[in-house]
Amino acid sequence: MFALLRAPRKAGSRIASKVTVGLMALALAACEPISLGTVAGGNSGQSIDTSKPIPVALLVPKSGGSGDATVSASLENAARLAIADLNGARIDLRVYDTAGNEAQTTAVTNQAIADGAKIILGPLYGGNANAAGLAAAQKNVNVLAFTNNASLAGGNVFVLGHTFDNTARRLTSYAASQGKRKFVTVAAQNAAGELGRNAIASAAAASGASVVGNVTYSYSQQGVIAAVSQVKSTVDQTGADAVFLTSNTNAALPFFAQLLPERGVDPAVTQYIGLTRWDLPPQTLDLPGLQGGWFTLPDPNRSAEFRNRYQAAYGTGPHPLAGLAYDGIAAIGALAGRGNSSALTAASLTQGAGFQGVEGVFRFRPNGVVERGLAVATIRNKQVVVIDPAPRSFGGFGF
Template sequence: MSSISRTEGLYFPTKIPSLKDALGASLCAAMLFGLASCASTPQTAVPPPPPPKPVVQEPVNPYLIKATNRLTPPHTAGRKLVRVALLAPFSSDNPAIRNEAQTLQSAAELALFEHGDASMLLIPKDSGDTPESARDAAVDAMRSGADFILGPLFASGVTAIAPYARANDVPMFSFSTDTSEAGRDIYVLTFLPEDEARQIVRYAAEQGVKRLVVLAPEGRYGDRVAAAARETAASAGLEFMGDERYDPRSTSMTSALEVAKRVAGRVSGGNASRQTAVLIPERGAMLRAIVQTLGQSGASSRQVRYLGTGLWNDPDILNDSRMIGAWFVTPDVAARSAFEQRFSQAYQRKPTRLAGMGYDATAMLARMTREGSKSGASARAIEAQDGFIGVDGLFRFRSHVVERGMAVNEVVARGSKVVQVAPKTFQK
């Protein structure tokens, strides 16, 4: 029971609740408060982890080669080595090319013996006759740890190898006359028709020649000679009368002889003897037939000046009386003679014309990398403005292409004589 008290308009119970009832009420109140708290405080959601960043794969350079099998002979273990690979067509189907390859190797070995030390290792590799075989030889050489490459001989091989040489920072000294790949890490060390044409035309201008005609074979070789002659004539103040071309594949020489007659008609009848020159970058029987036709058609060596390249340095040509008075360029004869004597004494055979390239490239690197110091053969050292004295005289690299200091010779009775010696230093 409970009673209700009424006081001043307020109503409230007068019964006092028991302890059990109080605890129950308190517990319910606490539960209600807890529920109210849960309802009024929202839970914070944990954000999901960000998606993983996509892995960017760096492009793989297909030309990079790992040196997985560095060639190290047992007696050189623990020693710093400079490995130089010689790429040459040792297995060529052409006997003359095989002989060239073997002679290049012999010349390189001679240079290593005369200028190198025990830290340089020469690694011959067969480049074969195809671009594919040249590429395979270069890759094999790089796996063997090659620091430098000498060769190959053919332009197609140079094109196939060049990307590998550049990707792996392996300087290559090409023996091909193709200069299209010359540039970073690719050097051209050979005898270039442009170089010879420039030097003989420049000499002719200095000696009073006023006009120039080029009589050359069709094809890339003739194109290069004609372009260099035209450029040099312009800079030297010569009148360039054009270039006449013939088909060198004609077995009967009909094309060349017809062109020779046409050239003779253009240059004969000049007022001053030998003020007109005819540059003929040819060799052998073809050259002699052209000269004979020129003479018979009114343009003999008494009336015009014949100009030639190093292809003329042949006893059969130099003993032809119709060539007397002609000028042609050759490498430094004295330097070459000394090399040929040493080579013949070492190998009991005569070196080929190109053998000096193998010798010069090896000797240059051997002097630069003594005691295994590869860094000595830096681009700056290789491209030194003063150049080097090699088997064929003075040479240097300009824009990665060889420039040679050559001698000028005049054909005389029973041979030739030097009329301008090869320079010993380059003009800056």
């Protein structure tokens, strides 16, 4: 999927194409939010009649850009698989096409609510989630969005996607427990990079660690190459014992993984830590510079069970985001199954015990951001190895 560099001086043309792909990959986290404010009384949500099927609107970008039809189908399939698994609750799922744009998202959100939807599941992209939240707030309807942009959460919007904040908390806590407490962050000069850098700084302070240096780079061939020398000098000057990389595998990460060791940032001495998944795509596991690095992933056993069940039901594997739709339905069903008419209010959604999802335990914090139990993994001999398992409950974990 990507070509490795032979030497830094040959990096230019190859990095340019990867940077373009990376910008697309980070789209979920790079939207600027509009403040949604708070709902009167601080407890948004519709009352429901638990003796009847609960109308749930699923918002997906069926007719959006490249790949949107595929991810939309996978999200819908996962939601229906979750509905079939429910005990004690019935869901009337109605699917609406956002086309991946904000204007249509607003229109279909209003249509869904007019059709009787008691809660919105989705949409996918950050700007669309913001649009859905604004429209639904007018009717006191909660939105469980698939975005991973934590800054969009609040009021009636709950973020289901895997967030930088959640990952950073897990990794900084683990790093501190292993004696790694002085971090240098490496982040692109864009919205996603800023979100990642801020998440690491906040999580480090809470875990007893500290960020001793920040290296940012422009999303260009020269920017990535220049950052390598800056990282080396910053590590040397600060005595940092870990480098925190925010880039993903479709962007600059493969180049940092090669160029940093070549420049003298020895991963055997300075721990490499990643804010994104390093096991996707599988080719990433071959990168020498990432061997021994740390990253997070959902409970691999639960994830494998979901993939197998999805494959058996639909004849193909799920999209990596499909589990978000399953989890949304699982949370709605678990709450409604108790026979409580206030099951879909903010107070119920933010219950401390959380929910069991297909990728492990999760819960919504009071600010609307999801907290997920994650495993810490490393790469050994080009294989993923879990070095700290995902928690099975929130007892003694998280907030």
